[in-house]
Amino acid sequence: MIQSIQTLGTFVRVILAAVWLCALALPVAGQNTPDDAPIVDETESETFKAPVIVDGDTLFHLRGSSALPAPERAENVLVKIVEVAEASDAAEVSITFEDSEFGIRIYADGVQVSIVTDADAELEQMDLNVISVLHGDAIKKSIEGYRANRTEQARVSGAIEALGWTLGFALFVVVILWLHRRIRRRTLVFVQRYLKDVETATAKSVQAEAIAALIRYGLNFVLLAVFFLGFYYFLSFVLLAFAETRYFAQLLLTYLTQPVLQIAKGVISYIPNLIMLGLIAWITLYVIKGMRVFFDAVEAGTFDLGDFEKHWVNPTFNIARVVVVLIALVFAVPYIPGSDSAAFQGLTILVGAMLSLGANSVVSNMLAGLFVIYRRSTSIGDRIQIGDHIGDVVRIKLMETHLKSIKNELISIPNAQLMNSDVVNFSKKTDGSGLLLHTTVGIGYEEPSEKVEAMLIEAAHRTKGIKAKPEPFVLWTALADYAINYQINGYTTRGSSIPKIRSDLHRNIVDVFNENNVQIMTPSYMADPPEPKIPAEAWDGHLAHEIHEDADKS
Known part of the structure; x- marks a missing residue:
């Protein structure tokens, strides 16, 4: 059983060590030099001062020289400590000291591990004997800790700790996924419940679905950041459970925790x-x-x-x-x-x-939109004409006005154009009479004018939408070469139905004139034909023949 656990622990250590040796470049790359620090100072610091680190714990710093740089000296001490620690499984370590011409030598289990010089004492600003004792105690504790962390019991404990962190991370992932799904379901409900007035306030320029999408994006981004933060700490704690990878774990924790703490301190300082x-x-x-x-x-x-x-x-x-x-x-x-x-x-x-x-055009359209709103020359539902466009106003926005044409087309007109153009409003009432609808026909000089005027007024009376009071009236608009141009005028209050009313008026004019055998001579006239263009008898016979055919088929 113990051998199986040992094999499992060794396999886990090898895998984790390989992964994090590849990721070691991240913290190394994060050690950026401040812009205002000279390169010479950094080189001198690395040459003349270096820490001795065993399993992620810094024991002490050593002073170096140009002949023996501090990193190389610290590496030699580390190698000696590891050799002594792996040479025996004893729980106790014997530390002895020996004076020499270069300083005080430190021995661990009879093996020279380090030598404390006057330069080291000057670096720590302490007495040489005192600093030697402190270095010896640190070496003793590091060797004992190195041996204790590599026992079978320590490896089993590390494996159990790593398994616990893995289970905790799995639960963390489940919670993140649950929150992600809940955000998708609840965001739109929340927006519709508490931000339903936003669409009304912005005239539906801002939709509730768009607000919900933005909120979902922000919350999902926060969840993603929390997930990566948790993943980073999970890997760091797993590495921290094993002595071989503890150094890398502490580096990762240092390089992430410091920025997080700085952000937290910044937030706390901004609380006021x-x-x-x-x-x-x-x-x-x-x-x-x-x-x-x-x-x-x-x-x-x-x-x-x-x-x-x-x-x-x-x-x-x-x-x-x-x-x-x-x-x-x-x-x-x-x-x-x-x-x-x-x-x-x-x-x-x-x-x-x-x-x-x-934003000149934008500002001009916005100001024009305000003038349109407050001047109120047009209202929603009015039928207006702007240039060549005729339609009903369906929406007045801050930047533009929407028209629905008589052909059911949606026309968008910038408010600046609405302000700078002539607007004909067929729905506004300037007085109680209404709009004056008119059309012109040309009738030959041989027809009595009283008869023609009576027929035109009769056609106006037959037309739905033209008011009986005030009475329709006829104007002579021109004495043309072959005909007199009569203009029939009638009042209507149905401005939105003018095309239909005018069409009915034309139909009724043709019917009344045909009933009275009067030829309409517009738009042009050359001479009278010998026979009527469509004799009434032929038209009645053709209509009766079609009626009989339809009856036979049915």
């Missing part, structure tokens, strides 16, 4: 600023909620602001909210970490330059 930022955010939210209550009261009619129209409530609230948030940002910037750094100031200047150089 974080409290101030939280206070500013709380006051801002409180002010915004107060404004919401006030504007709701204005919209309900509790407060009378004179000529302030109700449809101005929501845009005015949004503008006021943006102003309050900007003021809060001005107060919060000094408390943001790194706000006084040159990088933050340079970024601020860059953002300002980008906005000033590239």
Whole structure:
């Protein structure tokens, strides 16, 4: 049994040692030299001072010289300590001292391990005899610890400890995966419950799904960082369980723990600023909620602001909210970490330059959007004409206005163009009569004008959508070469149905004139044909023939 455990421990040590010897370049690469430290100082430090490290524990530092650099001297002492430790399994180590012309020699179990010189005493600023005793005690403890850490009991204990860390890491991975799945399910529910007003406040420019996706991304990034941090510490603790890899484990722990501690200290030092930022955010939210209550009261009619129209409530609230948030940002910037750094100031200047150089059209459209909202020349549902585009207003946004054309096309018009163009609104009522719809027909000079006018008015009366009061009327618009141009005018309040009303009016005009055997001579006329173009008898016979055929088929 003991032999099997020993074999397992040896196999684990070999695997872990191979892996972490490959990863050794990471901590070595992390030992960067400060920019302001001269290269000469670093070389002198490595040459004249080096630590003696056994199983990750630093015993003491040795002074070197140009002939025998400190790293080489420390390596020789380490080799001697390992030789003495592996030469015997005894629990006790005999340490003796011997004076020499170079210093005090230290022997362990009769083998010279080190020599303490006056330079070493000067390095530690202690008496030579005292520093020799301290070095001897450190050597004794390191040899005894080296032997104890390589016993069968120590290897079994290390294997059990590594297995415990592995099980703990497996449980950690299960928790991370559970949190990942829970985040995917719960984020959208949370956003829809607590941030449902965001879509309304931004006119659905910001969707709840987009907010949920951003929150999921941030939380998953935090989970990923926690996972890698846990994996790093897991490997470090596994290596720490075995004496052969303990040195690498301590290096890994040192190089990760120091940055983490620095970050933690930075966060702790910024707690007063974080409290101030939280206070500013709380006051801002409180002010915004107060404004919401006030504007709701204005919209309900509790407060009378004179000529302030109700449809101005929501845009005015949004503008006021943006102003309050900007003021809060001005107060919060000094408390943001790194706000006084040159990088933050340079970024601020860059953002300002980008906005000033590239946002002229954006700003003009935003200002035009505000004018459109407050001028209220158009409203949602109005049928308007802008240039060649005719359609119903379906949405008025800060940057653009959306029209749905009469052909069911969605037209997006920048608000700056809306401000700089002539807008014809077919839905707004300038008085109680409504819009004046008109069309022109040309009738020959031989037809009595009273008859023609009566037929046109009759066609207008037959048309749904044209008002009976005020009465339709006829104007003579031109005395052309072959005909008189009569213009029939009728009032309507259905501005959104003008194409359909005009089509019905044209149909009724043709029907009335055909009933009275009057030829419409527009758009052009050369001469009367000898026979009517479509005799009434032929048309009636053709229609009756088709009706009989349909009856026979049925």
